[in-house]
Amino acid sequence: MFRDRRGVSETVGFVLVFSLVMLTVGTVLTVGYAGLQDARDAERVNNAERAFDVLANNIEDITARGAPSRGTEIRLAEASMGPGEPTVINVSGFAGGTPQFSTGNDSLGTIVYEADGTKIRYAAGAVTRVQGDGSTLLGDPNYLISEDRVIIPIVELTVQDRTIAGSRTVLVRADRNLHDVEVDQENIDRLTVNLTTPGAGAWQTYFERQGMSCDRPDGDDGSRLTCEIDDGETRSVQLVRFTIEVTFD
Numbered sequence: 001m002f003r004d005r006r007g008v009s010e011t012v013g014f015v016l017v018f019s020l021v022m023l024t025v026g027t028v029l030t031v032g033y034a035g036l037q038d039a040r041d042a043e044r045v046n047n048a049e050r051a052f053d054v055l056a057n058n059i060e061d062i063t064a065r066g067a068p069s070r071g072t073e074i075r076l077a078e079a080s081m082g083p084g085e086p087t088v089i090n091v092s093g094f095a096g097g098t099p100q101f102s103t104g105n106d107s108l109g110t111i112v113y114e115a116d117g118t119k120i121r122y123a124a125g126a127v128t129r130v131q132g133d134g135s136t137l138l139g140d141p142n143y144l145i146s147e148d149r150v151i152i153p154i155v156e157l158t159v160q161d162r163t164i165a166g167s168r169t170v171l172v173r174a175d176r177n178l179h180d181v182e183v184d185q186e187n188i189d190r191l192t193v194n195l196t197t198p199g200a201g202a203w204q205t206y207f208e209r210q211g212m213s214c215d216r217p218d219g220d221d222g223s224r225l226t227c228e229i230d231d232g233e234t235r236s237v238q239l240v241r242f243t244i245e246v247t248f249d
Contacts, residue, residue: 044077044078044079044115045115045116045118045120045129047075047077048074048079048113048115048120049120049127049129049138051072051073051074051075051113052074052111052113052120052122052127052138052139053127053138053139054072055072055074055111055122055127055172056122056125056126056127056139058070058071058072058174059122059125059155059174059244060125060142062174062176062242062244063125063142063153063155063240063242063244064142064153067176068175068176069173069174069175069176070173070174071171071172071173071174072171072172072174073169073170073171073172074113074169074170074172075167075168075169075170076113076164076165076166076167076168076169076170077115077167078115078166078167079113079114079115079165080113080114080115080163080164080165081111081112081113081114081163081164081165081170081172081248082111082112082159082160082161082162082163082164082248083109083110083111083112083159083160083161083162083163084110084111084112084119084121084123085110085112085197085198086107086108086109086110086123087107087108087110087123087124087195087196087197087199088105088106088107088108088195088196088197089103089105089106089108089124089154089193089194089195089196090102090103090104090105090106090193090194090195091103091152091154091183091191091192091193091194091239092191092192092194093183093185093188093190093191093192093237094188094189094190094191094192095187095188095189095190095234096189097190100185100188101183101185101237103154103182103183103239106154106156108123108124108154108155108156108157109123109156109157109158109159109246110122110123110157110159111123111157111159111172111246117131117132118130118131119131119198120138121198121199122157123157123197123199124141124154124155124195124197125141125142125143125153125155126139126140126141126199126202126203126206127139128197128198128199128202128203129202130198130199133220133221134201135198135199135200135201135202136202137199137202137203137205137206140206141153141155141206143210145210145211145212145229146235147233147235148233148234148235148236149235149236149237149238150188150191150229150235150236150237150238151237151238151239151240152193152237152238152239152240153239153240153241153242154182154239154240154241154242155242155244156241156242156243156244157174157244157245157246158177158243158244158245158246159246160246160247160248162248164248170248170249171248171249172246172247172248173246173247173248173249174244174245174246175244175245175246175247176242176243176244177243177244177245178241178242178243179240179241179242180240180241181238181239181240181241182239182240182241183237183238183239184236184237184238185236185237185238186234186236187234187235187236188234188235188236188237189230189232189233189234189235190228190229190230191228191229191230191235191237192226192227192228193207193212193226193227193228194224194225194226195224195225195226195227196223196224196225197223197225198223200216200222200223200224200225201220203225203227204216204225204227207225207227208227211229211231212227212228212229213227213228213229213230214226214227214228215227
């Protein structure tokens with residue numbers, strides 16, 4: 001009878017130890033797998049940010065250094081890429097309260113990489129990261145905003161209507177179709193930039209760093225942004241338009 005109880009006790013002890021081991025292994029696997037998944041997702045987005053930095057530099061070769069075309073390879077890694085919601089920009093200049101020019105509402109095409117709710121966008125010469133209700137400027141546009149001079153390239157992308165998804169490498173090809181000086185004005189004492197974009201918060205931070213005052217008509221959750229220089233100084237303003245065709249291979 002004593003031996004039977006000891007046998008039962010040993011069996012129960014083995015079951016308890018085995019259960020504890022399996023529980024520990026299961027917990028480690030579950031937590032470890034989730035951690036690896038998070039690390040993989042973060043690295044995937046980081047790689048996309050670096051690739052879009054190269055893309056922005058390549059397009060700047062076209063707008064600032066006269067290159068006719070450039071190609072950029074971007075690896076998707078279970079993500080998607082294609083055209084996105086356009087950025088709309090309107091630039092107006094005044095002298096002594098009198099309007100001198102206005103570009104009208106220019107719809108600038110966008111290239112978007114999307115993975116797990118995070119979007120990396122190239123539009124209007126800048127790279128932004130949009131996630132949830134927030135946005136971050138990853139690469140500044142090639143604008144010059146100084147005390148006596150403003151130069152703004154209007155980068156109008158015509159993006160191929162095609163979305164590619166999966167885990168392949170995509171060649172993003174950019175070809176210049178047009179280069180034209182749209183505005184070349186002196187003695188502008190007030191300059192207004194109206195922008196509509198999902199990355200309005202990031203753009204606001206950028207323009208305010210350049211000394212402009214900004215307003216979000218729809219609040220911080222809105223996509224509209226109005227920024228202005230009205231400090232009593234006069235500036236020369238030049239707006240240069242580039243039309244660039246973007247295709248995916």
